[in-house]
Amino acid sequence: MWSHAVSAQHVLCTILLAALSWTPAVLADYETPVPKATVKNGTINGRYLAGTWDQDLFLGIPYAQPPTGPLRFKSPQPLNDTYDTPLDASSYGYSCYQESATFDISEDCLTLNGKSSPHLAKAC
Incomplete structure (x- = not known):
């Protein structure tokens, strides 16, 4: 019985340690x-994907008038x-109507997504 209690305590400590070590990486995304x-057309604000x-990332950027x-x-x-x-380009645009759509859909779906190395504009 004692070995089970130590084993459970060890597992719980391992899970807690793993959760705490993951937190700074998640918070770094916001900093x-x-x-x-x-x-x-102007300035586009994107989103940084850390890790x-x-x-x-520059997501959901309209490239044509809504159809x-x-x-x-x-x-x-x-x-x-x-x-x-x-323009806030921090989240994906709508998906176009289609059978079995699993994402948010709209007729206003003519958007594109782009990505680049971090802070590429500063290097140019």
Whole structure:
């Protein structure tokens, strides 16, 4: 019986130690400056992915006008917007309608995702 108690205590300590060692890596993601990119339409704020990947992500960036209303079933039309404030590109855009969609869907789905080495703009 004593060996089971020591074994359970050892397992619990191991799990606690693993959880505590993982926390600083997760918190480091929030301490990193927001990556920024400047394009024709304005400034885009991305998201830094720390850890193994170590990348700047720019997600859900619109590349054409939403194909809704009179633009439905037409060829994509150029995006003529100018961003007065930085565009938040820290999360994925909507998926287009399709059978068995498992993500958030919308007709406004003409977006792209980009990634780069961290802080590439500062190196140029």
